[in-house]
Amino acid sequence: MDRSSENILIVDDEPENIRLLGQLLAARGYQIHVAESGEQALTAFETLSREVRLDLILLDVLMPNGLDGIETCRRLKQQDSTRTLPVIFLTAKEDHATIVRAFEAGGADYVLKPFETDVLLARVRAHLTLGRLSHDLESALDERSRQLRVANRELRRANDRLRRLAMEVSLIEEREKRRLAGELHDSPMQKLNLAQMQIASAARCRDSESDRLLEVGQELMREALQELRTLQFELSPPVLYQGGLGAALGWFARYKTKRFGVELHYVESPTLPAIETDLAVVLFQSARELVYNLIKHSGASRGRIELGGDLESICVSVDDDGRGFAPVALDGLTSGEGGYGLFGVRERLSLWGGELDIETKAQGARVTIRVPSTMRTGR
Ligand SMILES: Nc1ncnc2c1ncn2[C@@H]1O[C@H](COP(=O)(O)OP(=O)(O)OP(=O)(O)O)[C@@H](O)[C@H]1O
Ligand SMILES: [Mg+2]
Known part of the structure; x- marks a missing residue:
């Protein structure tokens, strides 16, 4: 040797x-x-x-x-x-x-x-x-640790790209809904309106039987118009783009109260800073999921949507007096039993540096989403 x-x-x-x-x-x-x-x-x-x-x-x-x-x-x-x-x-x-x-x-x-x-x-x-x-x-x-560090960095980058993609997809989805809502409004609803007016004037020069049939037709059209209008708003509330997040949440609370009989109140803080449209869309989508959950899962008779914020952060919380739930319910996604809703909200918020918090109260739950006011996604 x-x-x-x-x-x-x-x-x-x-x-x-x-x-x-x-x-x-x-x-x-x-x-x-x-x-x-x-x-x-x-x-x-x-x-x-x-x-x-x-x-x-x-x-x-x-x-x-x-x-x-x-x-x-x-x-x-x-x-x-x-x-x-x-x-x-x-x-x-x-x-x-x-x-x-x-x-x-x-x-x-x-x-x-x-x-x-x-x-x-x-x-x-x-x-x-x-x-x-x-x-x-x-x-x-040492070599293996170096390779692991490189792989880890790659993984984090890929993860980041995936989350950005998820955000893009959700904003594209929202824009598409807005486009569809606009088309619904501009074409079939205008035509139905016109048809309703035509039928109404035809009804004035007919006998009693055809009058009755025309009236039934007219009533059906009124209902179809109403339903289309509701659908248009559900898809993308124009008020979100015209009046901002507060106006959209207020409208949503009133609309859901009427539709589901759950008494929903909307409260807004007076110190609210201006919120840019993309962030307002993300916050509205998230709050909408929390309200859907309240209606679907909580069994509550009353709820409250609160929009607060200052120069540091903006938060929306949804409170109910229902059965409440433990944050562990979120693990349902990984176990394959739960839904996608809260997971999707968390992912979208994380792109804005935000987070979601679930609190169980003596009665019911309070889910809060919070995003830094100054955070930008850098897109
Ligand atoms: N306000 C609430 N009160 C009681 N339980 C709730 C409430 N919000 C959520 N949960 C529970 O948390 C679980 C996860 O909610 P999540 O929104 O992620 O899924 P989902 O609503 O079941 O399905 P998806 O949102 O995909 O339609 C729900 O299945 C439900 O058990
Ligand atoms: Mg849900």
Whole structure:
């Protein structure tokens, strides 16, 4: 085996010991470096490590002038670069306490002087092999951690892109609904209006039977018109774009009260800052989901939509006096049992740096969504 690439540092205050040990190891092909004190060993290590990779230290314990072997080892082990470097103590000191201190200081082995040459060489070989293996393992671990960090960064980026996409999709969906609502208003509803007027004027010049039929037709048309108008508003309330978030939420509360018999109140804070349209759309969509949930799941007879905010944040909360629910219900999505509603709200809000909070009250639940007033999505 070629040992010329294996570097051993011998530290001993007796030049004669260094000479004997050096000869023994050099004869086996190892590269030998020497230091005659603990202090010299520390500096020698610094200088040597710039040129070679040190593989093992043979360290005398008793060195009366300056640092002893145990203290030298302790200092070496405090440095990251030498933490895994094997140190074999060589000493004539045989007492139990010194051996324990030597291992506590980070020593890998302890050999008593005078030593058997074969035993010492076997231990040197064993620790060189172990050291090399642990060095290789550490490099492999470093490389694996680096790859994991890269993969993690990629994953976070992909996640971010996905959430932005989800936001885009929800805004595209809202714009599409708005377009459809406009088309509903402009074409079929206008035609129905016109047809209703035509029928009304035809009814004035007919006999009593055809009058009755025309009246039924006219009534059906009135109902169809009303339903179309409701659908148009459900799809995209024009009031959101004309009057802003507060006006849209107020309209929504009144409309749902009439439609479902749940008494919904709308309250607004006087300190509300201006809210840009995209954010108003996101907040309206989110509040709409909370109200749908209130109607679908809570069994409440009363509810309240509150819009508050200041220069720091804007929040919408929906309160009910129903059965309440634990935030754990949100885990339903991952277990495959729950819906998408609250999960979707959370995702959309996170793009605006916002969050959703569920509180269970003595009776009912309060769900709050909060978004920083100054947050921009950077789109
Ligand atoms: N106000 C509420 N009162 C009682 N339970 C509620 C309330 N809001 C939500 N929940 C519970 O939380 C669960 C999750 O709501 P989420 O909106 O995520 O899904 P969903 O309403 O069941 O389905 P989807 O919204 O997809 O139509 C609901 O299934 C329900 O059990
Ligand atoms: Mg829902």
